[in-house]
Amino acid sequence: MSPVQSPLSIVIATRESRLALWQAEHVQALLRARGHSVELLGMTTKGDQILDRSLSKVGGKGLFVKELEVALEEGRAHIAVHSLKDVPMELPEGFALACVMEREDPRDAFVSPRYASLEALPQGAVVGTSSLRRQVLLQALRPDLKIEPLRGNLDTRLRKLDEGQYDAIVLAAAGLKRLKMGERIRATFAPTAMLPAAGQGALGIEVRSDRQDLIDALAPLAHMPTWLTVTAERAVSRAMGGSCSMPLAAHGTLTGTTLQLDAAWGDTEGKRPLVRASASATVTTLAQADALGLAIAQQLRDGGAVGATPATAG
Structure with missing residues (x-):
């Protein structure tokens, strides 16, 4: 002992x-x-x-x-x-x-004073986000929307929304919930529609x-279940050369010892279609989580995603 x-x-x-x-x-x-x-x-x-x-x-x-x-x-x-x-x-x-x-809720939140959901936005509505990941996923869901940059801390972003600079903004649900601002969330995106960022x-x-x-x-x-899950997510991003300059999403769900890992890569220019990858494996160690992430990154590259050279597990 x-x-x-x-x-x-x-x-x-x-x-x-x-x-x-x-x-x-x-x-x-x-x-x-x-x-x-x-x-x-x-x-x-x-x-x-x-x-x-x-x-x-x-x-x-x-x-x-x-x-x-x-x-x-x-x-x-x-x-x-x-x-x-x-x-x-x-x-x-x-x-x-x-x-x-x-982990707190890993999903993205739709925030708008006037509209109840992404589907309810009128054609050409202005949505604020500076995340390239959110940009490509929003464009895949609603190519008609106008995506505009949105920087600043949470309070600044909400103020810009309330001033009418945007029709809606997309934020991490976790931050709003931690600051007891969950009432600002009009809708939460299903991870299948808006795949979260690695570690979100x-x-x-x-x-x-x-x-x-x-x-x-x-x-x-x-919290080991969270640690295993985010290790797999971050391995995808690391293998792809991921940073916020890459439109990449990776999200895992651990059920028992089975980790389901999904990822998506998009082209901000809109010239290439969204590339998705998905796999599951038994994961009980950080090394196994890392290996699953590397396999998903390879799937993305095989599907046409552009990233850095493959990383080695470590």
């Missing part, structure tokens, strides 16, 4: 958006309940500052985590709590994903890989 761990003093690096603070405070409360002393270090990242250009043009969602990683490297903070879909598929040398927590709805905790004491302290917060 392993010895009882001594309480630690832990500083959490977090972005200062309302959703990021909710996530950090959630982890803070769980760790405090286990006897640790936990404080927050609020930070503004480049991803928060650059609002006039799409993330795919300025470096991807890794812009939301870089400053937090610098704080970990310099010892000003010890852990960083991320929305997993914002975390690059390959972490820098010396960093590790120590824990993946139980899950929280990941990053640490320096040499901090075994922190890895041990975070272990009780981990």
Whole structure:
């Protein structure tokens, strides 16, 4: 039996958006309940500052985590709590994903003050999203819609909608539910219609890989079914060279030990049809989850999706 761990003093690096603070405070409360002393270090990242250009043009969602990683490297903070879909598929040398927590609703939400669903939108309606994944999936469902960029934190996006800049916007259901704003959701997309992003709805905790004491302290917060599922999803994205500059979706469902994994790749220019891939396998280890993700990525490439060279499992 392993010895009882001594309480630690832990500083959490977090972005200062309302959703990021909710996530950090959630982890803070769980760790405090286990006897640790936990404080927050609020930070503004480049991803928060650059609002006039799409993330795919300025470096991807890794812009939301870089400053937090610098704080970990310099010892000003010890852990960083991320929305997993914002975390690059390959972490820098010396960093590790120590824990993946139980997932909230992974689906996309349709938000509109005037229309009840995507089907109810009139022809040519303006829908806001800066996600290339959502763009290609929306175009596949409703080619007549006008998809316009939408940046900013959750409150900013909702304000732009309420000001009438868009007829509807598409957001992650998880963020709205975590901030007790579920009433803004007019409809939730079935994953079969709008396949979620890899890791959507899950929280990941990053640490320096040499901090075994922190890895041990975070272990009780981990949710292995979620971890297995998102590992398979992220493996698809990693093998395709995925980032937010790639219109790629990957979503898994674990039932017992069987993981069903679905993925889709689209062409933002609309010149190629949507490519879909699907497979299931027995998954009880992270290595098996990774292998399923790589197999799905190969299916996508075989179907005409354009990605990077195949990655090796690891």
